[in-house]
Amino acid sequence: MKLLEAPSIRASALKKKITDRTAVVGVVGIGYVGLPLAVEKAKVGFDVIGYDRNPIRVDQLNQGLNYIRDVRDEELTDMVESRKLRATTDFSSLASCDCIVICVPTPLTLNKEPDISYIRAVAKEIAKTLRAGQLVSLESTTYPGTTQEVLLPLLSESGLKIGEDFFLSFSPERVDPGNARYTTKNTSKVVGGVTDACLDVATTFYQQTIASVYPVSSPKVAEMTKVFENTFRAVNIALVNEMTLLCDRLGISVWDVLDAASTKPFGIMRFDPGPGVGGHCIPLDPFYLAWKAREYDMNVRFIELAGEINWTMPYFVREKVMRALNERGESIKGSDLFMLGVAYKKDIEDWRESPALKVMELLRKDGARINYYDPHVPSFTDEHGEMWHSIPLSREVMERASAVIILTDHSVIDYKKVVDCARLVIDTRNATKGVRADRQNVVML
Numbered sequence: 153m154k155l156l157e158a159p160s161i162r163a164s165a166l167k168k169k170i171t172d173r174t175a176v177v178g179v180v181g182i183g184y185v186g187l188p189l190a191v192e193k194a195k196v197g198f199d200v201i202g203y204d205r206n207p208i209r210v211d212q213l214n215q216g217l218n219y220i221r222d223v224r225d226e227e228l229t230d231m232v233e234s235r236k237l238r239a240t241t242d243f244s245s246l247a248s249c250d251c252i253v254i255c256v257p258t259p260l261t262l263n264k265e266p267d268i269s270y271i272r273a274v275a276k277e278i279a280k281t282l283r284a285g286q287l288v289s290l291e292s293t294t295y296p297g298t299t300q301e302v303l304l305p306l307l308s309e310s311g312l313k314i315g316e317d318f319f320l321s322f323s324p325e326r327v328d329p330g331n332a333r334y335t336t337k338n339t340s341k342v343v344g345g346v347t348d349a350c351l352d353v354a355t356t357f358y359q360q361t362i363a364s365v366y367p368v369s370s371p372k373v374a375e376m377t378k379v380f381e382n383t384f385r386a387v388n389i390a391l392v393n394e395m396t397l398l399c400d401r402l403g404i405s406v407w408d409v410l411d412a413a414s415t416k417p418f419g420i421m422r423f424d425p426g427p428g429v430g431g432h433c434i435p436l437d438p439f440y441l442a443w444k445a446r447e448y449d450m451n452v453r454f455i456e457l458a459g460e461i462n463w464t465m466p467y468f469v470r471e472k473v474m475r476a477l478n479e480r481g482e483s484i485k486g487s488d489l490f491m492l493g494v495a496y497k498k499d500i501e502d503w504r505e506s507p508a509l510k511v512m513e514l515l516r517k518d519g520a521r522i523n524y525y526d527p528h529v530p531s532f533t534d535e536h537g538e539m540w541h542s543i544p545l546s547r548e549v550m551e552r553a554s555a556v557i558i559l560t561d562h563s564v565i566d567y568k569k570v571v572d573c574a575r576l577v578i579d580t581r582n583a584t585k586g587v588r589a590d591r592q593n594v595v596m597l
């Protein structure tokens with residue numbers, strides 16, 4: 153039987169500061185995950201300091217200027233004006249924080265291996281001023297083991313004792329950008345602590361702002377939970393994408409199949425195909441797990457296979473465009489292609505890892521002239537450093553294009569008008585499903 157640890161005096165003192173909201177909260181990395189978290193903590197009365205090495209974000213926050221859609225403008229302004237929330241690039245004040253949450257990026261290297269250099273860099277900053285009575289909680293998505301194998305040794309170099317002097321936890325962020333129903337506040341949160349005291353303090357911390365907190369037995373379980381959730385999505389999207397490739401060969405509509413399959417009330421869950429996967433999670437996180445699995449002599453084949461299929465999709469879109477133009481006696485070379493949407497999913501402004509960029513690159517290499525419209529992405533820089541600008545969506549632009557290619561199904565676009573104006577529409581998202589009549593010019597994925 154596991155012996156319960158004696159309650160740490162420091163843990164009790166920190167919990168008290170947390171429950172009476174006198175604890176100072178530091179959020180390191182104030183992006184898509186960090187900013188909503190910082191605002192939620194400030195709203196319930198904590199003093200919150202955002203730390204970021206990007207001075208532009210820091211200035212914007214300090215001026216109360218919002219840059220993340222999921223955060224309400226007025227809430228951010230209120231918190232900044234009431235001095236509950238501020239930001240800095242100077243990490244020396246981290247010692248003043250009682251609870252420090254890490255929300256920095258976890259990308260992949262060019263070879264698709266985990267790049268946890270951001271986590272390491274932040275851990276080293278925190279370690280410089282770590283003091284007794286602090287909670288450090290990692291929220292960045294990562295492979296199972298990061299908290300105990302990477303963070304804990306770096307923080308322990310201070311000489312402070314885990315579970316007695318300082319507390320360490322992992323709690324994955326599950327934010328779904330653009331989802332109005334499930335936000336940071338009402339999405340349940342999994343927490344794993346390095347020791348019982350760590351779990352106790354971390355659970356108390358998250359309970360202040362989140363309706364349902366689910367404690368698990370270790371940070372590793374919490375880390376694994378997050379990568380499993382994202383792998384589940386990646387694999388199911390890949391499955392439906394592969395069915396799309398097959399339906400294309402069979403000459404049937406995958407969308408009809410999905411609509412029919414969705415009438416089954418049990419044993420099935422709908423995932424929609426598309427031009428590929430994007431964002432900071434689905435294309436990346438499963439590879440954190442695949443990399444870790446190799447350390448244990450395992451190849452997680454579902455992940456590799458899902459990645460392979462999902463990466464195929466931009467090439468399939470290119471093939472669809474080529475075939476559709478060919479039908480009209482035209483070629484991609486010299487064509488004028490107009491992309492609708494570059495964000496990786498509908499109604500958001502995030503274009504990181506967006507498959508739209510890959511489609512654009514492929515078609516441009518084939519000799520097409522490419523322009524795009526995205527109501528949420530006025531401009532972006534591609535991986536070659538070239539800056540692209542959205543051009544207004546007008547009747548003339550659509551009429552002039554050899555084809556309009558729908559890559560993101562943003563809600564504000566009038567798809568009936570698109571189908572009316574364009575000579576040819578390639579719809580990779582079923583965005584035109586509401587247009588029932590006169591759609592001979594529409595080619596579905």
Ligand SMILES: NC(=O)c1ccc[n+]([C@@H]2O[C@H](COP(=O)([O-])OP(=O)(O)OC[C@H]3O[C@@H](n4cnc5c(N)ncnc54)[C@H](O)[C@@H]3O)[C@@H](O)[C@H]2O)c1
Nearest residue numbers: 181182183184185204205206255256257258273292293325
């Ligand atoms: N965006 C999502 O939908 C989402 C959802 C769940 C989990 N996550 C995970 O959360 C983590 C953060 O993702 P994000 O989308 O918020 O990223 P982001 O790029 O929007 O924000 C990260 C911020 O960290 C800052 N930063 C980088 N290095 C830093 C350092 N050394 N010190 C301080 N600040 C630093 C960056 O300037 C940036 O502002 C990732 O691990 C991601 O996988 C993201």
